[in-house]
Amino acid sequence: MTDSVPATPDDSMLVRIRGLTTVLGGKTIFSDLDLDIPRGKITAIMGPSGTGKTTLLKHITGQMRADAGEIVVDGLNVAELSREKLYKLREGIGYLFQNSALLTDFDVFENVAFPLRQHTQLPEVLIRNLVLLKLQAVGLRGAAALMPSELSGGMARRVALARAIVFDPMLILYDEPFVGLDPVALNQVLKLIRTLNQTLGITSVLVAHELAAIRQIAQHVFLIANGKVVAQGDPKTIADDGSPWTRQFFGGEADGPVPFQYPAGDYAQALGFAGAAK
Amino acid sequence: MNQRISQDNNVVIQSLTQIGNCGLFLLTLLVAVPRSLRYIRETIRQLWFVGAMSLTIIMVCGLFVGMVLMLQLYHVLSIFGGTSASGMVVALSVYRELGPVVTALLFAGRAGTSITAEIGLMRATDQIDAMELMAVDPIAYVATPRFLAGLIAMPLLTCVFCAMAILGGHLVGVTWLGIDNGTFWSNMTAQVDLHTDIVNGVLFKSLAFGAVVSLIAVFQGFATPPTSEGVARATTRTVVASSIAILALDFVLTAFLM
Numbered sequence: 267m268t269d270s271v272p273a274t275p276d277d278s279m280l281v282r283i284r285g286l287t288t289v290l291g292g293k294t295i296f297s298d299l300d301l302d303i304p305r306g307k308i309t310a311i312m313g314p315s316g317t318g319k320t321t322l323l324k325h326i327t328g329q330m331r332a333d334a335g336e337i338v339v340d341g342l343n344v345a346e347l348s349r350e351k352l353y354k355l356r357e358g359i360g361y362l363f364q365n366s367a368l369l370t371d372f373d374v375f376e377n378v379a380f381p382l383r384q385h386t387q388l389p390e391v392l393i394r395n396l397v398l399l400k401l402q403a404v405g406l407r408g409a410a411a412l413m414p415s416e417l418s419g420g421m422a423r424r425v426a427l428a429r430a431i432v433f434d435p436m437l438i439l440y441d442e443p444f445v446g447l448d449p450v451a452l453n454q455v456l457k458l459i460r461t462l463n464q465t466l467g468i469t470s471v472l473v474a475h476e477l478a479a480i481r482q483i484a485q486h487v488f489l490i491a492n493g494k495v496v497a498q499g500d501p502k503t504i505a506d507d508g509s510p511w512t513r514q515f516f517g518g519e520a521d522g523p524v525p526f527q528y529p530a531g532d533y534a535q536a537l538g539f540a541g542a543a544k
Numbered sequence: 545m546n547q548r549i550s551q552d553n554n555v556v557i558q559s560l561t562q563i564g565n566c567g568l569f570l571l572t573l574l575v576a577v578p579r580s581l582r583y584i585r586e587t588i589r590q591l592w593f594v595g596a597m598s599l600t601i602i603m604v605c606g607l608f609v610g611m612v613l614m615l616q617l618y619h620v621l622s623i624f625g626g627t628s629a630s631g632m633v634v635a636l637s638v639y640r641e642l643g644p645v646v647t648a649l650l651f652a653g654r655a656g657t658s659i660t661a662e663i664g665l666m667r668a669t670d671q672i673d674a675m676e677l678m679a680v681d682p683i684a685y686v687a688t689p690r691f692l693a694g695l696i697a698m699p700l701l702t703c704v705f706c707a708m709a710i711l712g713g714h715l716v717g718v719t720w721l722g723i724d725n726g727t728f729w730s731n732m733t734a735q736v737d738l739h740t741d742i743v744n745g746v747l748f749k750s751l752a753f754g755a756v757v758s759l760i761a762v763f764q765g766f767a768t769p770p771t772s773e774g775v776a777r778a779t780t781r782t783v784v785a786s787s788i789a790i791l792a793l794d795f796v797l798t799a800f801l802m
Contacts, residue, residue, distance in 0.1 A: 385679065
């Protein structure tokens, strides 16, 4: 077993997923899924709830193993990496959790400093300057002494973003970054994602449902449903591609390829009208 | 009837599975000890939290256990005219059994539950996952320091408990009931054996109890489903499992050490 695979012919892809198959609790989440994420771009992954968008991010970070298929990040096959090499790869990946996942024992400053303290031997003055630099970038230098419990949802997400970029990663994965944000906070997060991508060239992957927000910043959208990519393309035109999946998802239709009813037995029989079922 | 037997079997299988998983978790913890040495500050922080912060309850309870023990013994021994031996009996009871066992039970209630709840909530709020993604090993950073802190804190807390219990016994016996101060101390020092009572009774047992309670607390925190109900159940399981384990282990250790 080797820890890496030969560089792909198309080196412009930072993440390359081939034949991904995942079964959880007897339910097929992904079935032979193929997906490429280009370097330096903002890619959005959309789809109905429960289709495995967060699971896909967990595959990319190596938190979850697939039943079949290959996930290659920056030329490294994630499933074949040793623990040390996987951790080394993760140092180059930032992850923004939906609920921010700030360490509740530490204040804002220490949360952002945490990765630096764990992985470097930098002098305290340098750590301080780096943390203040990142906090300034997300507009929260003045909140450095606050505890996570004192932050609003939008502020917590910006602190988590500052922590995610503290090592200037090559890739940032955003798990539903706009959920629960008011329009002001949403625009602040949007602006930050765009700025990080444009100024630092960080590859960004967004899992989100907000098409209006995605249209403003993403360069490519994947629509996932039924364990596969059912549509992909430019976020400005994908909603008009005419497929029943895009029509239902972007049109917000209650019923369609994604059924309104969760799979169940015969309704009449469940109500006790056994004869009516026939 | 068959359904009842099947349910009983399920409970037995689940319990055995939990014990097996807990054993595997202990191996994982021990393997992570060298890696966790770089987080020595975290171990010290946990030692403060589970040790120093438990001092008040340990001291107060130790004092009252010693006081009530002396009160009971004085009245029983006075029937036989043996009240002069009260101090010695208090000391032996505390060193051999009550000190390590009551300290461990209090430790499970005070520190064990908070360890489980803290780790469970860290899981529920994705803090453990966040550490993993920041390339920080949560077993080495979160689990092992808490386990080691419990292991170190328990013998120290037991010593404090024993000292306070003897003080409580002295207060009631000598100050209140009028036992001669010299008799109280001389009988105690003459009968208490350093190896049998202090090393085996206090230190060895408390180390074993510290390991068991800390292991159960940390394991339950990591094994709990990341929901509020899961955390509540795990916290309860920590107290129940720790209490049973302490008393069962106490019997086994006493049988071997006596």
